[in-house]
Amino acid sequence: MVVGLGLCSLYGPTLWDLMHGVWGNGQQGHGLFVLVVSLLLMCRAWPTLLGLPRDRSQARLAYLAILATAGFYALGRSQEIPFFEAGSMVFMVAGCTLLLRGWAGLHLHRFTLPFMLMLVPLPVELVDLLTTPLHNTLCSTTLDWLARLGQDARSDGATLWSGGHELLMARICPGLPTLISLGAGLLLYLHLVAARSLTQRLLLAGVGAGLILLACAARPVLAVWLVNHRVGLPAWLVQSLPTAVPYVMGLLLVLLADLSLRGLHRLLPIGRADAQRGQPQRSS
Amino acid sequence: MRELTHAVLAACLMMAGSLLAQALTPTIKLTQQLGEPRFITVVPAQLGPWGNVEDDLGAVLDPQTLQPDRKLNSEVLKRIYANSSGERVMVLLAYAPDLGPTLHAYRPEACYPAQGWAVSSQRSDEMALQEGQLPLRRLETARDAQHREAVSYWTLIGSHASRGALHSQLLRMEYSSHNLEPDGLVMRISSPVNGDPATAFALHDDFLRALVTTLKPDARERLVGLPNPQASTGSWLTPAPEAPRVAASAQAASASASGAQQVPDTRSAQPTRP
Numbered sequence: 001m002v003v004g005l006g007l008c009s010l011y012g013p014t015l016w017d018l019m020h021g022v023w024g025n026g027q028q029g030h031g032l033f034v035l036v037v038s039l040l041l042m043c044r045a046w047p048t049l050l051g052l053p054r055d056r057s058q059a060r061l062a063y064l065a066i067l068a069t070a071g072f073y074a075l076g077r078s079q080e081i082p083f084f085e086a087g088s089m090v091f092m093v094a095g096c097t098l099l100l101r102g103w104a105g106l107h108l109h110r111f112t113l114p115f116m117l118m119l120v121p122l123p124v125e126l127v128d129l130l131t132t133p134l135h136n137t138l139c140s141t142t143l144d145w146l147a148r149l150g151q152d153a154r155s156d157g158a159t160l161w162s163g164g165h166e167l168l169m170a171r172i173c174p175g176l177p178t179l180i181s182l183g184a185g186l187l188l189y190l191h192l193v194a195a196r197s198l199t200q201r202l203l204l205a206g207v208g209a210g211l212i213l214l215a216c217a218a219r220p221v222l223a224v225w226l227v228n229h230r231v232g233l234p235a236w237l238v239q240s241l242p243t244a245v246p247y248v249m250g251l252l253l254v255l256l257a258d259l260s261l262r263g264l265h266r267l268l269p270i271g272r273a274d275a276q277r278g279q280p281q282r283s284s
Numbered sequence: 285m286r287e288l289t290h291a292v293l294a295a296c297l298m299m300a301g302s303l304l305a306q307a308l309t310p311t312i313k314l315t316q317q318l319g320e321p322r323f324i325t326v327v328p329a330q331l332g333p334w335g336n337v338e339d340d341l342g343a344v345l346d347p348q349t350l351q352p353d354r355k356l357n358s359e360v361l362k363r364i365y366a367n368s369s370g371e372r373v374m375v376l377l378a379y380a381p382d383l384g385p386t387l388h389a390y391r392p393e394a395c396y397p398a399q400g401w402a403v404s405s406q407r408s409d410e411m412a413l414q415e416g417q418l419p420l421r422r423l424e425t426a427r428d429a430q431h432r433e434a435v436s437y438w439t440l441i442g443s444h445a446s447r448g449a450l451h452s453q454l455l456r457m458e459y460s461s462h463n464l465e466p467d468g469l470v471m472r473i474s475s476p477v478n479g480d481p482a483t484a485f486a487l488h489d490d491f492l493r494a495l496v497t498t499l500k501p502d503a504r505e506r507l508v509g510l511p512n513p514q515a516s517t518g519s520w521l522t523p524a525p526e527a528p529r530v531a532a533s534a535q536a537a538s539a540s541a542s543g544a545q546q547v548p549d550t551r552s553a554q555p556t557r558p
Binding site for chain 2: 006066132156168
């Protein structure tokens with residue numbers, strides 16, 4: 001309770017600022033999703049954490065971690081470096097867990113803590129640097145698909161021309177937040193539901209990553225197709241419908257891939273040896 | 285009881301972090317010391333051979349037009365200048381009293397692709413001025429085969445030109461160490477490219493030299509920044525001046541070579557009018 005109050009006093013203002021900043025204006029909105037999921041996972045593991053024996057053998061290391069993290073927080077907060085300020089939250093939680101429940105406590109959060117790292121806002125320069133190649137990749141895929149659909153289209157990477165319309169790639173392509181959100185969703189799915197063995201998990205992670213990119217590419221394709229064949233839809237729907245496509249399509253494709261892999265698993269001995277060695281623990 | 289002691293100690297460390305953050309946060313805005321500049325009056329309509337011919341850049345890029353609902357705390361100056369040969373440059377100056385998302389929104393690397401312009405090349409450069417080196421970014425952009433643009437721009441953090449994201453952060457920290465919160469500025473000069481982009485960049489350099497020589501010292505400090513101090517003066521933020529890498533004119537280069545040894549303080553220097 002005392003540690004919780006300390007964490008709230010430290011990171012309450014941080015979260016407030018993030019919600020009114022990069023999380024709220026859609027630039028890096030995935031952070032809020034990751035935070036909510038991380039909190040739910042921690043609540044889920046809370047009874048198990050309390051049930052662990054009290055282990056204060058690592059107190060010195062834990063205090064060192066808390067002290068260093070508090071320093072990074074102070075630097076990040078005062079100099080407006082969200083990367084340090086929000087990033088310190090993960091290490092502060094880890095330090096407190098290590099202090100009160102030792103390595104066993106950290107082991108319990110072995111998925112949640114690394115997962116939480118995805119809520120850390122990325123520097124805008126890095127986002128710009130990664131967004132351009134992402135849009136270029138999606139652009140070439142989009143042109144390929146549109147050609148297969150019989151749509152005449154050309155693009156220079158920033159603008160796409162099709163059927164007398166001019167579309168900005170920055171508007172019709174999903175950005176880095178969408179990609180990170182889908183990646184976080186895939187990791188969560190792998191952790192909570194999907195596979196039973198390490199081989200199956202790795203296989204599904206690889207296939208899922210490809211499917212996520214596919215789902216992202218579907219958004220500009222649908223946007224172009226809808227603009228050219230409006231089929232009586234209102235303008236707001238033409239604009240907003242493609243936005244939801246990567247999420248819905250990504251989820252469906254990953255579910256489909258998981259079902260297919262499970263079916264394959266029954267037919268072929270993929271990962272069966274792992275499964276026989278024991279079920280991976282899923283409590284976190 | 286032992287666990288409670290540990291928990292209280294951990295909470296105390298967190299409170300100490302919070303208090304340290306408050307102590308390190310600057311409380312005085314640089315604009316309170318230097319005054320908030322009004323660039324519409326600071327930047328003259330006539331800059332040597334360059335005259336202000338238009339105040340609207342038309343379709344030329346302003347992130348506010350892309351996201352009108354996004355409030356950017358800024359003063360923006362948009363002008364087109366032309367010289368006696370009829371060559372034109374477009375100038376966009378975005379000033380933000382605090383370093384927030386505004387400056388990033390106006391960086392050409394962000395706002396050109398956001399409005400459908402592909403950035404085909406970008407590099408760091410330095411412009412040799414009498415007072416020292418001005419770090420610049422040079423971009424070549426294209427909307428389509430007919431519409432190509434060369435862009436030169438610089439970013440000021442307070443009164444110092446930034447050499448990149450990390451340098452900006454270090455400059456900000458140096459201001460913070462004096463309890464000052466700096467303001468920021470992005471100054472962009474762009475022109476259409478017909479043929480070799482180097483010609484367009486040379487035109488930008490010409491305009492920039494006219495701008496620097498026309499401005500009064502205090503205005504120059506707010507627009508182009510203070511000269512880079514010598515390494516021996518003790519600043520750990522700016523490297524020692526080096527020979528100009530820019531394909532600037534021979535005159536400017538020689539001025540820089542002499543200026544590299546002893547950089548005058550623009551705040552005390554008299555302006556040189558053309």
